[in-house]
Amino acid sequence: MTEATGEAAGETLAVPPGKGPGRLRTLLSAYAPAILVFLTVGFAWEAAVAFFRIPKFLLPAPSVVIQRIIADAEPLAQNVFVTMQAAVAGLILGTIIALAFALIFLMSRILERALFPWAIIVQTVPILAIAPLLTIWLGFGIAPKIAVSAIITIFPILVNTVRGLRSVNRQVFELMRVIGASPGQTFREVRVFAAMPYTFAGLRISAGGAVIGAIVAEFTGANLGIGTVIVNAGYRQDATMLFSAIFCSCVATIALFYVVVALERLCLFWPDARLES
Amino acid sequence: MSAALAQEPGGHLPAISIAGVSMVFDSPRGPVTALKGIDLAIPKNRFVSIVGRSGCGKSTLLRLICGLVRPTVGEVTVDGMSPDLYQRDRRFGFVFQEATLLPWRTALENVALPMKIQKVVQPARREERARDLLKLVRLQGFEGHYPSQLSGGMRQRVSIARALSYDPEILLMDEPFGALDEFTRQEMNEELVRLWQEQNRTIVFVTHNLAEALYLSDIVVVMAPHPGRVRAVIEVDLPRPRRAAIRQGGDFIARLARLEEVISHD
Numbered sequence: 001m002t003e004a005t006g007e008a009a010g011e012t013l014a015v016p017p018g019k020g021p022g023r024l025r026t027l028l029s030a031y032a033p034a035i036l037v038f039l040t041v042g043f044a045w046e047a048a049v050a051f052f053r054i055p056k057f058l059l060p061a062p063s064v065v066i067q068r069i070i071a072d073a074e075p076l077a078q079n080v081f082v083t084m085q086a087a088v089a090g091l092i093l094g095t096i097i098a099l100a101f102a103l104i105f106l107m108s109r110i111l112e113r114a115l116f117p118w119a120i121i122v123q124t125v126p127i128l129a130i131a132p133l134l135t136i137w138l139g140f141g142i143a144p145k146i147a148v149s150a151i152i153t154i155f156p157i158l159v160n161t162v163r164g165l166r167s168v169n170r171q172v173f174e175l176m177r178v179i180g181a182s183p184g185q186t187f188r189e190v191r192v193f194a195a196m197p198y199t200f201a202g203l204r205i206s207a208g209g210a211v212i213g214a215i216v217a218e219f220t221g222a223n224l225g226i227g228t229v230i231v232n233a234g235y236r237q238d239a240t241m242l243f244s245a246i247f248c249s250c251v252a253t254i255a256l257f258y259v260v261v262a263l264e265r266l267c268l269f270w271p272d273a274r275l276e277s
Numbered sequence: 278m279s280a281a282l283a284q285e286p287g288g289h290l291p292a293i294s295i296a297g298v299s300m301v302f303d304s305p306r307g308p309v310t311a312l313k314g315i316d317l318a319i320p321k322n323r324f325v326s327i328v329g330r331s332g333c334g335k336s337t338l339l340r341l342i343c344g345l346v347r348p349t350v351g352e353v354t355v356d357g358m359s360p361d362l363y364q365r366d367r368r369f370g371f372v373f374q375e376a377t378l379l380p381w382r383t384a385l386e387n388v389a390l391p392m393k394i395q396k397v398v399q400p401a402r403r404e405e406r407a408r409d410l411l412k413l414v415r416l417q418g419f420e421g422h423y424p425s426q427l428s429g430g431m432r433q434r435v436s437i438a439r440a441l442s443y444d445p446e447i448l449l450m451d452e453p454f455g456a457l458d459e460f461t462r463q464e465m466n467e468e469l470v471r472l473w474q475e476q477n478r479t480i481v482f483v484t485h486n487l488a489e490a491l492y493l494s495d496i497v498v499v500m501a502p503h504p505g506r507v508r509a510v511i512e513v514d515l516p517r518p519r520r521a522a523i524r525q526g527g528d529f530i531a532r533l534a535r536l537e538e539v540i541s542h543d
Contacts, residue, residue, distance in 0.1 A: 171373050174340075174371075174373070175371070175373065176394075178364075179368070180364070180395050193380075270380055270381040272425040273381065
């Protein structure tokens, strides 16, 4: 038995990609290809615009876009902030609704059969078409944006969480019965943890959707937000501003995505928790 | 005879008695008889193995004993009461084929889980006891490891420690070493005998490995499939303590051959 301990210690899973000089190299080799492609595309774009003398109102060069972002940094940041407020609120609201329905589905197959078609309907309704409706109902403030974001957010989280809650194998339930666990204890000790990786897989998808939802809602009537910036720039045929706005909202969306990833790292603390993605 | 057997008090009241038990499952292709006319008395503090081919209802029998499933006909009594009552008052220890550890709990937390669920031991004492149990199954130093960081044999040892954490008088084991390689399996056999001899318990051990059954048991119950029934109950009077070397002895091999004959005889 003692040698088994030694053998298993060797077997114990690989040390996480450690600190020290090896780490920088790992990071570099992980991101270098992406950065290289990114820079190449940027330079090719810049060169093509200069070489073919493409007018600015058709396709501005990256350098022009960057200059514009710097010049209009303050209004852009303000508008992105307004949009992101709605997106984050929508994501949180949508997550709460999705989790509530996942619980309902878990408790009753009949209710699941009755309500699941509605989840699909909500998912398939063209969001561009209900955004103006929601604006009519909820006004020009933040409310319709939150609603649209939430609607987009719900489905991926709901579907994934339901799957996660049901991903527990039969033997675990037998174990919980044998050690005398109540259904509530089984839920707290087993189901919650089993569902979490799935819920986060859904959240990762929904994070991007939430921002898109807020922007779309801003198209149909809002006073502030990156969506209004895009609409106005469109009227003025200001391609440079359009690119600037798109760039800024992309950066904000990526930031939100990484907030979700960070939260996931925090919640999924055990080694084999994260689903392969 | 070993100390454990000598201490057996007269042996009149069986730990587990199974009387006229049949079990019929509904399946898409109609009812399936999993067990038919099982009569079996398992004496206290004995090590009893149940062997047989796949589909002979070994695992079902184990689940009947602890009340996870109910017999269609017949009666199971454990220490004179129904499995449900016994489960509520004293609880069975159960070791599954897979270690069935919670991946989000460390080895220590997994061992402490039943105590946490049953609220029997004070929270401060739980950790101490879990630590002792991990030492008992020779896993000191691995308290903070998560299941995925342990080898298959170590995981199964954690699950045995967990089953022992609430000190059950009856330990049910469902092919616990079936997924392990032969070397680890033999090590685990030694370990189990040691644990059993340290403290008196009734162990019902399901396996399809005949050598394992013979080496571990006082009694081997041979089952036959389709429908699942008891074919023979064989006393194994090999002296205890048994050493691993007896597996190579002529007597052991002869017994193994006879056991194989009983199983394959149709």
